Amino acid sequence: MKLRTLVPLVLTFGWLTGCQTPPDRQQLENQNAQLEADLARARAQIATLETQEQQLRAQVDELSRVMAVLDTEKTVRVQESSQLRGQVRRYVQNEIDELKDFMMxxxxxxxxxxxxxxxxxxxxxxxxxxxLANPMPGTGTLTGVSAYFLKPGTFTVQVLRPVQDELLVIWKSAVLSAxxxxxxxxxxxxxxxVEQGDVIGYIFHQPGTLSFDQGTGNTLYTESAPNLGQSVKIRALDGDDEKRAYPVGVYGLLN
Incomplete structure (x- = not known):
């Protein structure tokens, strides 16, 4: 009974084994060929990219060279331009100084x-x-100051602009010397x-540098002088009843 059962099983196994076929060799060859083609295309792309990289490096090197040349040329032009501007400025300043001296x-x-x-x-x-007796009659440019000095001394000049009931210091000279x-x-x-309506302030650093008369002018004064950008109220100034006049003024070109 057992032998009869075993024989059919052996026959069935042999039949199944005989029915199995080896893998499709043509399909494997096709896949291998496709992979080789893909690899060849990748290598070609890599070679193309390497060529492009070399070309780009060459372009970068050329641009760097051109930029270096341009920087050198720009430096030379800037130096030449600076020298030329300096020469023109000196020439113009000399002409202005000579014209100012002539006009003065x-x-x-x-x-x-x-x-x-x-x-x-x-x-x-x-x-x-x-x-306050001599505001600027028009707009223009002030170039200096004139005064009758009792003795040598130093002083500064301010330009003050009326703003409502105050005088604002809009300019202050360096220390000048008589x-x-x-x-x-x-x-x-x-x-x-200066603009029309601006008034001039003077600070003489040594007592007795200038003289004054009373009753003929309208010069007010204060011992607390405002700095540049500060203002002083007109009603806070002294000397309103004295009507002082000093031998000092400014000169320039006014419209």
């Missing part, structure tokens, strides 16, 4: 201020003197623009 010597500049004569009164301490007594004209290191 010929009394062709506009003068705004008090008469340049010796007066009777003398200040005993330094003050900011604000000449080297001797008498009528002197002193140029500002830098000219200053």
């Amino acid at each position: 010597q010929s009394n062709l500049l506009d003068y705004v201020g008090g008469e340049l004569v010796e007066r009777s009164g003398i200040d005993n301490d330094p003050k900011l003197l604000i000449d 080297e001797q007594a008498g009528e002197q004209r002193i140029n500002f290191p830098v000219s200053v623009g």
Whole structure:
């Protein structure tokens, strides 16, 4: 009974084994060929990219060379331009200085201020003197100051602009120096623009540098001088009832 059962099983196993076929060789060859083609295309792309990289590197090197040349040329042009501008500025400044000297010597500049004569009164301490009697009659440029000095001394000049009931300091000169007594004209290191209605303030650092008269002017004063950008109230100034006049003023070109 067992033998009869075993024989059919052996026959069935043999039949199944005989029915199995080996893998499709043609399919494997096709897949291998496809992979080789893909690999060849990848290698070709890599070669193309390497060629492009070399070309780009060459372009970068060329651009770097051109930029270096341009930087050198720009530096040379800037140096030449700076030298030329410096020469032109010096020439123009010399011409301006000569023109200012000519106009000053010929009394062709506009003068705004008090008469340049010796007066009777003398200040005993330094003050900011604000000449309200001689506001600027028009817009223009101030180039210097004139005064009748009793003795040598130093001073500064301010331009003040009326703003409602205050005077705002919009410009302040460097320290100027009068080297001797008498009528002197002193140029500002830098000219200053003014507008109609601006008034001029003077601070003489040594007592007795200028003289003054009373009753003929309208110069107010204060011992607390405002700095550049600060303002002073007109009603806070002293000397309203004295009507002082000082021998000092400014000159320039006014419209």
